Amino acid sequence: xxxxxxxxxxxxxxxxxxxxxxxxxxxxxxxxxxxxxxxxxxxxxxxxxxxxxxxxxxxxxxxxxxxxxxxxxxxxxxxxxxxxxxxxxxxxxxxxxxxxxxxxxxxxxxxxxxxxxxxxxxxxxxxxxxxxxxxxxxxxxxxxxxxxxxxxxxxxxxxxxxxxxxxxxxxxxxxxxxxxxxxxxxxxxxxxxxxxxxxxxxxxxxxxxxxxxxxxxxxxxxxxxxxxxxxxxxxxxxxxxxxxxxxxxxxxxxxxxxxxxxxxxxxxxxxxxxxxxxxxxxxxxxxxxxxxxxxxxxxxxxxxxxxxxxxxxxxxxxxxxxxxxxxxxxxxxxxxxxxxxxxxxxxxxxxxxxxxxxxxxxxxxxxxxxxxxxxxxxxxxxxxxxxxxxxxxxxxxxxxxxxxxxxxxxxxxxxxxxxxxxxxxxxxxxxxxxxx
Amino acid sequence: xxxxxxxxxxxxxxxxxxxxxxxxxxxxxxxxxxxxxxxxxxxxxxxxxxxxxxxxxxxxxxxxxxxxxxxxxxxxxxxxxxxxxxxxxxxxxxxxxxxxxxxxxxxxxxxxxxxxxxxxxxxxxxxxxxxxxxxxxxxxxxxxxxxxxxxxxxxxxxxxxxxxxxxxxxxxxxxxxxxxxxxxxxxxxxxxxxxxxxxxxxxxxxxxxxxxxxxxxxxxxxxxxxxxxxxxxxxxxxxxxxxxxxxxxxxxxxxxxxxxxxxxxxxxxxxxxxxxxxxxxxxxxxxxxxxxxxxxxxxxxxxxxxxxxxxxxxxxxxxxxxxxxxxxxxxxxxxxxxxxxxxxxxxxxxxxxxxxxxxxxxxxxxxxxxxxxxxxxxxxxxxxxxxxxxxxxxxxxxxxxxxxxxxxxx
Numbered sequence: 111x112x113x114x115x116x117x118x119x120x121x122x123x124x125x126x127x128x129x130x131x132x133x134x135x136x137x138x139x140x141x142x143x144x145x146x147x148x149x150x151x152x153x154x155x156x157x158x159x160x161x162x163x164x165x166x167x168x169x170x171x172x173x174x175x176x177x178x179x180x181x182x183x184x185x186x187x188x189x190x191x192x193x194x195x196x197x198x199x200x201x202x203x204x205x206x207x208x209x210x211x212x213x214x215x216x217x218x219x220x221x222x223x224x225x226x227x228x229x230x231x232x233x234x235x236x237x238x239x240x241x242x243x244x245x246x247x248x249x250x251x252x253x254x255x256x257x258x259x260x261x262x263x264x265x266x267x268x269x270x271x272x273x274x275x276x277x278x279x280x281x282x283x284x285x286x287x288x289x290x291x292x293x294x295x296x297x298x299x300x301x302x303x304x305x306x307x308x309x310x311x312x313x314x315x316x317x318x319x320x321x322x323x324x325x326x327x328x329x330x331x332x333x334x335x336x337x338x339x340x341x342x343x344x345x346x347x348x349x350x351x352x353x354x355x356x357x358x359x360x361x362x363x364x365x366x367x368x369x370x371x372x373x374x375x376x377x378x379x380x381x382x383x384x385x386x387x388x389x390x391x392x393x394x395x396x397x398x399x400x401x402x403x404x405x406x407x408x409x410x411x412x413x414x415x416x417x418x419x420x421x422x423x424x425x426x427x428x429x430x431x432x433x434x435x436x437x438x439x440x441x442x443x444x445x446x447x448x449x450x451x452x453x454x455x456x457x458x459x460x461x462x463x464x465x466x467x468x469x470x471x472x473x474x475x476x477x478x479x480x481x482x483x484x485x486x487x488x489x490x491x492x493x494x495x496x497x498x499x500x501x502x503x504x505x506x507x508x509x510x511x512x513x514x515x516x517x518x519x520x521x522x523x524x525x526x527x528x529x530x531x532x533x534x535x536x537x538x539x540x541x542x543x544x545x546x
Numbered sequence: 547x548x549x550x551x552x553x554x555x556x557x558x559x560x561x562x563x564x565x566x567x568x569x570x571x572x573x574x575x576x577x578x579x580x581x582x583x584x585x586x587x588x589x590x591x592x593x594x595x596x597x598x599x600x601x602x603x604x605x606x607x608x609x610x611x612x613x614x615x616x617x618x619x620x621x622x623x624x625x626x627x628x629x630x631x632x633x634x635x636x637x638x639x640x641x642x643x644x645x646x647x648x649x650x651x652x653x654x655x656x657x658x659x660x661x662x663x664x665x666x667x668x669x670x671x672x673x674x675x676x677x678x679x680x681x682x683x684x685x686x687x688x689x690x691x692x693x694x695x696x697x698x699x700x701x702x703x704x705x706x707x708x709x710x711x712x713x714x715x716x717x718x719x720x721x722x723x724x725x726x727x728x729x730x731x732x733x734x735x736x737x738x739x740x741x742x743x744x745x746x747x748x749x750x751x752x753x754x755x756x757x758x759x760x761x762x763x764x765x766x767x768x769x770x771x772x773x774x775x776x777x778x779x780x781x782x783x784x785x786x787x788x789x790x791x792x793x794x795x796x797x798x799x800x801x802x803x804x805x806x807x808x809x810x811x812x813x814x815x816x817x818x819x820x821x822x823x824x825x826x827x828x829x830x831x832x833x834x835x836x837x838x839x840x841x842x843x844x845x846x847x848x849x850x851x852x853x854x855x856x857x858x859x860x861x862x863x864x865x866x867x868x869x870x871x872x873x874x875x876x877x878x879x880x881x882x883x884x885x886x887x888x889x890x891x892x893x894x895x896x897x898x899x900x901x902x903x904x905x906x907x908x909x910x911x912x913x914x915x916x917x918x919x920x921x922x923x924x925x926x927x928x929x930x931x932x933x934x935x936x937x938x939x940x941x942x943x944x945x946x947x948x949x950x951x952x953x954x955x956x
Contacts, residue, residue: 227610446856
């Protein structure tokens with residue numbers, strides 16, 4: 111039966127090729143536009159560390175004075191952590207793993223004569239950064255807590271930088287001169303660049319930045335290395351330094367494996383805040399302390415630009431108008447065949463049969479429109495990749511998106527065909543036969 | 547033209563006509579809002595900076611020699627740059643130009659009383675104090691940027707400081723008017739918290755490096771302060787067509803004067819490129835918005851033409867009968883045009899309401915201003931024209947149906 115309907119549908123579509131073409135084009139355009147935007151949104155809201163993100167949390171304290179007034183458009187200082195708080199949390203060691211970190215850009219003087227000096231951006235961090243985030247290593251490894259304590263001059267390089275500096279030879283054991291200070295390379299990471307760079311300060315381009323080196327935070331502090339990212343100070347008094355209690359600039363992440371650990375850590379943050387309040391350092395309620403999960407943090411940071419959001423709604427509106435278009439065309443087409451329907455009904459076809467027949471015809475248009483839409487979406491994504499915006503390069507379609515396109519197209523056109531098919535199966539057989 | 551027969555025909559195609567009406571309505575609503583958004587963005591990206599944009603280019607240099615005398619290096623660099631053929635003016639700034647994002651701003655008050663008020667309120671809002679973006683630079687900055695001095699004078703050699711705070715400043719007209727409403731700003735002394743700064747000059751316009759919102763974007767202040775530190779942005783002014791060549795020659799001249807520096811190729815740009823980079827997202831968005839508006843109109847035109855085509859086919863017999871009993875070709879043509887006009891009018895009517903509703907929705911979610919009402923009649927007109935154009939071909943085919951069709955059976 112299905113094959114028969116398929117044959118009928120094909121015949122009918124072939125009978126009016128222009129109209130069929132129009133419908134396929136309309137649904138193709140609608141699907142293409144919406145899938146382009148859905149794909150962009152999908153890659154931007156993707157999990158940066160699949161499999162690990164559910165166990166990563168970032169604690170946030172509220173050390174701001176009660177009368178602190180935030181300027182419009184300026185970042186929230188409480189989104190970063192002060193040095194004393196970060197050190198206290200690190201020392202308390204209440205999470206499975208924890209690390210404090212900050213971005214920095216340093217002058218690198220290559221030993222090779224054929225390379226010019228260059229500025230490289232990387233991360234100052236504490237030892238558990240590597241096991242906590244699951245950074246994969248090509249060679250060597252990270253440093254230990256003892257290195258943090260003694261301030262060992264060790265560095266981990268990203269594979270891209272290691273290749274640039276040392277070619278194919280082993281970088282581990284070599285020396286790199288960063289910011290006028292010599293560092294011993296102890297590890298080279300395998301290709302690792304979470305998108306977005308969730309642990310970085312929000313002032314950077316989190317979709318295009320990547321860390322090229324990692325070195326102990328204690329060494330960066332000792333060497334007075336420049337820190338990049340937002341540094342917010344508040345209150346009165348002498349000009350704040352990086353170790354001041356009234357200046358926030360550090361990022362802090364913890365790993366918590368079970369809900370009980372999460373609850374306990376949350377309580378610990380509140381207790382810590384209460385203790386700081388009792389000491390007179392914090393002024394705000396201890397319950398202001400927050401613990402964000404990784405994905406929750408990304409939502410809080412609102413990384414997806416409003417533009418992308420808007421584009422998605424626009425594309426969906428576009429798809430909706432295209433569907434209205436198809437409904438109108440299918441209605442006209444199906445109702446014109448009232449005569450044919452009447453004959454089939456008079457010959458014993460049930461309403462359900464008519465409905466299925468016309469449903470299949472709509473679905474066929476959907477499949478064709480979906481294939482066209484796929485092509486249009488690829489074209490759209492290609493054109494987005496040509497843009498220099500920082501997220502543009504990520505605009506790639508994966509398998510799930512590919513299947514999604516076809517499913518969306520078929521669903522959309524079936525939905526669009528529903529009303530016309532229903533109208534068609536309501537045709538009264540006798541009336542039409544007489545009139546025809 | 548009789549409307550009644552058209553209406554009664556449409557009643558037979560209630561659903562189809564309703565779908566088309568809805569399509570026109572949604573197209574009208576979306577397109578009106580999209581065109582408005584495009585207009586907003588175009589206005590945003592065409593904001594004037596106040597500088598001679600097509601003559602300026604910039605090159606950033608970072609000295610990497612330790613213990614270098616930055617001031618001496620700058621003087622030598624500027625001499626080398628001024629010797630480059632085609633360079634008319636050159637100056638060094640510590641980092642910022644309008645629209646290059648790196649902004650340094652600080653609070654400044656028209657008087658000590660205003661500062662006290664701000665301290666009491668714990669905010670500068672409503673105190674009379676402002677938070678302008680600061681620009682610094684070596685002598686000749688005004689000429690290099692091509693700024694228009696509307697009152698007062700340029701800085702004198704004695705005004706410049708290397709470290710510490712300068713005693714004088716040049717402000718933009720916008721800032722001057724806000725700091726000293728209704729009185730001449732020239733010669734006034736502003737207060738920054740621990741010392742007074744006299745306004746010696748007022749420039750017409752100078753946009754901030756990182757504009758925030760329309761009312762504040764023109765608040766800039768220029769300090770007679772030479773950049774310190776190893777990183778310096780050299781600003782060059784030349785004839786527009788010389789800029790690319792001048793940048794290349796400038797890089798060579800700087801490296802020749804002292805090779806111990808880093809010149810990042812990404813920070814070697816004509817001002818046109820700086821501006822384009824700043825508005826990258828907006829131009830992308832304009833492109834997307836225009837493309838989707840055109841796409842929508844196209845799909846709607848397709849729908850109208852497709853349906854009209856269909857109706858012409860379906861009514862061939864009745865058209866033939868009408869022709870046989872005396873209707874002229876233009877009667878038939880006008881019939882289809884009137885039918886389309888009715889459908890589009892209903893769509894536009896509904897679309898106007900939807901456009902306003904959509905605008906309200908967008909206003910609440912995306913900080914979009916209110917849609918000016920004149921967009922609605924313009925949008926309606928556009929859709930009427932689109933409708934008439936799309937129906938023209940099918941209508942002409944209908945008009946060409948010979949009366950003899952009436953005598954044939956279908």
